[in-house]
Amino acid sequence: MQEPALPAVSILLVDDRAENLLALEASLESLGQRLVRAASGSDALRAVLDEDFAVILMDIRMPDLDGFETMALLKQRERSRDTPIIFLSAYSEQHHILRSYASGAVDYLPKPIDPDALRSKVSVFVTLRQNQLALRAAHAELETRVQARTAELAAANARLVAEVRERETIEQRLFDQANHDGLTRLANRALLMEHLNRAVSRTRRWAKPSFAVLMLDLDRFKLVNDSLGHQVGDQLLRDFAARIERCVREIDTPARVGGDEFAILLDGIDELRDATRTAERIEEAVAKPFVIEGKEIFATTSIGIAMMDDRYKRGEELLRDADVALYRAKEAGRARHQVFDRDLHTAVMAELRLEADLARAADADEFVLHYQPIVATTDARLVGFEALIRWNHPDRGLVGPEEFIALAEASGKIRTLGRWVLDEACRQLAAWNAYDPRLTMSVNLSPHQFGLPELPDDIEQIVRETRVDPTNLALEITESAIMPRVPFAGQTLARLRDLGASISLDDFGIGYSCLSYLHELPVTTLKIDRSFIARIGQPGERPEIVGAIVSLAHTLGIAVTAEGVETAPQLARVRELGCEYAQGFYFARPLEAAAAETFLRGGHRIDAGVG
Ligand code: C2E
Ligand code: CA
Ligand code: CA
Numbered sequence: 083m084q085e086p087a088l089p090a091v092s093i094l095l096v097d098d099r100a101e102n103l104l105a106l107e108a109s110l111e112s113l114g115q116r117l118v119r120a121a122s123g124s125d126a127l128r129a130v131l132d133e134d135f136a137v138i139l140m141d142i143r144m145p146d147l148d149g150f151e152t153m154a155l156l157k158q159r160e161r162s163r164d165t166p167i168i169f170l171s172a173y174s175e176q177h178h179i180l181r182s183y184a185s186g187a188v189d190y191l192p193k194p195i196d197p198d199a200l201r202s203k204v205s206v207f208v209t210l211r212q213n214q215l216a217l218r219a220a221h222a223e224l225e226t227r228v229q230a231r232t233a234e235l236a237a238a239n240a241r242l243v244a245e246v247r248e249r250e251t252i253e254q255r256l257f258d259q260a261n262h263d264g265l266t267r268l269a270n271r272a273l274l275m276e277h278l279n280r281a282v283s284r285t286r287r288w289a290k291p292s293f294a295v296l297m298l299d300l301d302r303f304k305l306v307n308d309s310l311g312h313q314v315g316d317q318l319l320r321d322f323a324a325r326i327e328r329c330v331r332e333i334d335t336p337a338r339v340g341g342d343e344f345a346i347l348l349d350g351i352d353e354l355r356d357a358t359r360t361a362e363r364i365e366e367a368v369a370k371p372f373v374i375e376g377k378e379i380f381a382t383t384s385i386g387i388a389m390m391d392d393r394y395k396r397g398e399e400l401l402r403d404a405d406v407a408l409y410r411a412k413e414a415g416r417a418r419h420q421v422f423d424r425d426l427h428t429a430v431m432a433e434l435r436l437e438a439d440l441a442r443a444a445d446a447d448e449f450v451l452h453y454q455p456i457v458a459t460t461d462a463r464l465v466g467f468e469a470l471i472r473w474n475h476p477d478r479g480l481v482g483p484e485e486f487i488a489l490a491e492a493s494g495k496i497r498t499l500g501r502w503v504l505d506e507a508c509r510q511l512a513a514w515n516a517y518d519p520r521l522t523m524s525v526n527l528s529p530h531q532f533g534l535p536e537l538p539d540d541i542e543q544i545v546r547e548t549r550v551d552p553t554n555l556a557l558e559i560t561e562s563a564i565m566p567r568v569p570f571a572g573q574t575l576a577r578l579r580d581l582g583a584s585i586s587l588d589d590f591g592i593g594y595s596c597l598s599y600l601h602e603l604p605v606t607t608l609k610i611d612r613s614f615i616a617r618i619g620q621p622g623e624r625p626e627i628v629g630a631i632v633s634l635a636h637t638l639g640i641a642v643t644a645e646g647v648e649t650a651p652q653l654a655r656v657r658e659l660g661c662e663y664a665q666g667f668y669f670a671r672p673l674e675a676a677a678a679e680t681f682l683r684g685g686h687r688i689d690a691g692v693g
Contacts, residue, residue, distance in 0.1 A: 087613060089219075091136035091211045092116040093204060096126040096152070097170070098144040106139060106170075115208055123147025127155055129498040130162040136211030137204055138162075139191075142171040142178065150185055157186055166207050170195060211373035257271050263338040266314060266323035274337035277347050277692075278397030285390050294357035296346040297404035298326075298364065298385040301416040303342035306379060317374045318381065325367040329360060345401060354389050354421060361385045362417040382417035384408055389421070406430045437493050439475065440486055444498060452672035455681060456524065456665045460658040464682065466522030466556070467514075468665065469507040470672045471499075485524075491530040499530040501540055508548035508555065510675060514682060521682070524556040524586060529563035533570075545581060551598060552582030555606065557590045559585065561593040564603070572603055579604040586643070591631060601638050608635050610661065612646020620653045625659065632660040 093115055095106045103119050110117060118133065120126040123144055129135075139154070142149035149169055156162040166188040166428040171178055182190045189203055200250040261273035269277070281293045300306075300322060307315035319342060326336050326344060348357055364383060371378040386408030388400045403422040409430065411420035420426075443449060453467035473481040490496045504525055511523035531537065545552045557578055564587075575585055584606035591613045610628060617623045632642050644656035647666030656664055673681060 085415060088212045089215050090115055091208055091215065092118055092133055093208070094118050094120060094126060094129055094133075094135045094138040094140075095121040096123070096138060096144075096149075098122055098141065102141065102170075105195070106200070109195065109200050110204060113201060113205055113208060123149070123152030123155075126152055127159075130156060130159065132164070133163050134161065137188075137207035138165055138167045139170055139200075139204070141169055142169050142182070151182070153185055153187065166210075166296065168203060168207075169189055186264050187345060232502060262495060265315040266320050266338050268327070268344070269335050269337035270321050271337065271339045271345075274335055274339065274345055274347060275397050275401075277335045277349075278400065281347060281349060282390070282394060282397050282400070286392065286395075290352055291350045292352050292390045294348045294351060294354070294387060294389045295400045295404045296357065296364075296385055296387050296419075297339075297401065297408040298344050298383050299408065300342045300347070301382045301384055301412075303381075304379070310374075310377070310379070314374050314377070314379070318372055318379060321372050321374070322368065322381065322383075326364055329363040329367055335666070339401075345404065354387075357387050357389060358419065358421065361387060365417070365419065384411040384416050385419035386411055387419060387421045403427065429537075433489070436486065437489055440473075440489055440493065440495060443475075444495075444502060446476075448476070449499070449502060450474055451503065451508075451510070451676070452674055453510070453678035454672040455678070456522070456663055456668045457669050459644070459653065459664050462669070464521070465663060466524060466554075467678060468524040468558070468672075469503060469510070469526070471503055471526075487528055490530055496528055496531045497534055497536065497540070500527065500534075500537075501544065504541060504544045505548065508544050508550045511554060512548050512550045514679070515551060517682060519551070520554070522554045522556055523550075526558045526588065527563070529560065532559050532563040532566070532574065538581065540583055541583065545583075545605065553584070555583045556586050557583050558588040558609065560588045561590065561596070564599075565593070565596065567600075568599060575604050589645075591627070597631075597634055600634070600640065605638075605640055607641045607643055607663075609643045609645050609665075610656075612666070615644050615646045615652055615656065615666070616648075618652045619649075628656075628659050628661075636660065 093110060093113075095103055095110075095117060096105070097103050098121055100121070101191065103121070107119075115136070118129055118135070120129050123146060126138065126140065127147075130138075140149045140152060144152075147155070149171070153167055156165065156167070167186070168189040169178075169182040169187045170191050170193060171182075172193040179190050188207075191200060191203065261270060262268065263270045278295065284312045285292050300318070303315070304317070306318060319338070323336070323338060323344070330336055330346060330348065333349045335349070337345050337347075339345045346360075348360055351357060364385065368381055368383045371380050373379075386404045386406065388407060390400065394400050406426060407420045407422035409425055410416050414420065448641050450472050451469045452472055453469055455464050456466045456468060457463060458465055471483050471487075473483075473486055487496075487499075489580040492497045506521050507525045511521070514521050514523075527537070534540075541557075546556065564575075578585060585604060586607040586609055587600075587605050588609050589611045589612055590608045591596050608631065610631060614624070614628050618625070635642050641663065642661045643663040643665060644652075644661040645665055647656060647664045647668045649668060652666075653664060653668055658682060670681060
């Protein structure tokens, strides 16, 4: 750093006599400093008001204020208190010198003044003052630099803080992205599992408080998505998520775990009641219509609930069981909640096992058909058989259709199964028609199977391959297969009729019992449900209903079969009511093929029930 030039300083000269002042000036001029004159003590006091002096040279003897008095006043003032004062006096007496020092002067010069002595004394104070000023300047500069540096540091610090904050925001965003669902901003499966597993291990250690898991989805969401578009579907999911969020507390974790599948970890609860109450709140919240793109959309939700207990070791197990409960809620008709319990688990597991077994059953040749005779009521003559499927399960023995037809429908195996039944029944029919060309075979079609677009082609192919006379084939369908889709059903039925097959309406009277559509459909036979027959001879018998059905059928040229005839009086009654045909344990139970064939060859007339 370069040494700065020394600043000029001021020297105050105080004397009442001008010639003395001139003499002082002449002696000090060579110092190159600023010389200020004062002609009296008062002048001196005035001069120090607006200037700092390196030194004051002051005459002692002056009119008005003398040197001592002036000095006393100078010492009282803050600004001039420390300014060194050198007295000048003609008296060379000792007492003056002493008094000068005693009153605070730094030096004393006797008159006449020796210029060299004067210069050398004054220059000491000039240098002192100059150093003082330089020091002060250096101080000031240091201060400015410190301030500048401090400001720089503060700026740098602020930058750093901003950077740290930005990084935190980015990290938070990355964390959010990795742990949240992009559409609904709810937690995703990963975050849910983390919270869930933490809750499991905490609860296993401390027992209380416990927690519950809810699995939920929007009923028929696919329908909304397919018919109103993905945008509406997405908005519905977002709105649904928002409503769920409003039904839970801060400590809970609502999450989206799949397309329209959501899960909630309800933390810090001990009672199942708390979980079901939350489920009810959600059901209520969802019940209000969603308004999306100006359209009102009504939605319902199904909810499965699993409550933590000490058998659970991992979060997934709870999620799985909540899912099982959800599945049950859906099966029970949707728009409801279902709590998981162990029985449910057992039932579902059994069902799942059965489903797996069913997948193998066809290849393993485990299905068989039994045949139940259908007879004419007038003379008990055998007119045909109804083919009824059985499953010869390796562990469980003979399993009835009620236990697995719905399962085959649900798991998409009904077409294969249905084709097997048709093929088997037609083969049998072809064989038996060689013996009795007018014998008929009734084959049941499940509602789902009836809805398959491939059905008519499948039947046509089977009829061709097995070479049966299609007029001997009767296809049995229930009203529930027809009613929800009358125009479509009409077309399918017409095609089946064109193939030559006849159509029987099965279980008639218990479903829609809507007679008005009958004349529009190519139906050949009505099978009156066995619950009506069972009531014959009982207190709740309603013969007029059966009578009305029979007479209506007859006006439309439709024949009537009574199902489930078990007794002679029942047979007598249905004959009396005009039913052409009857079927039931009174004549025969469903028989294995060989037994049915014996039955067939044994004569067309049946006189008594065969076991
Ligand atoms: P369904 O078509 O009403 O068949 C008649 C059912 O009543 C048979 O039960 C039969 O064993 C029973 N039954 C016959 N006579 C009497 C009687 O006098 N008293 C009583 N209490 N019951 C009698 P099954 O064989 O258990 O069949 C049950 C249902 O399963 C059938 O009802 C039918 O809807 C369905 N099903 C049977 N086989 C097939 C098939 O191959 N395909 C389809 N899709 N469904 C089938
Ligand atoms: Ca049937
Ligand atoms: Ca029936």
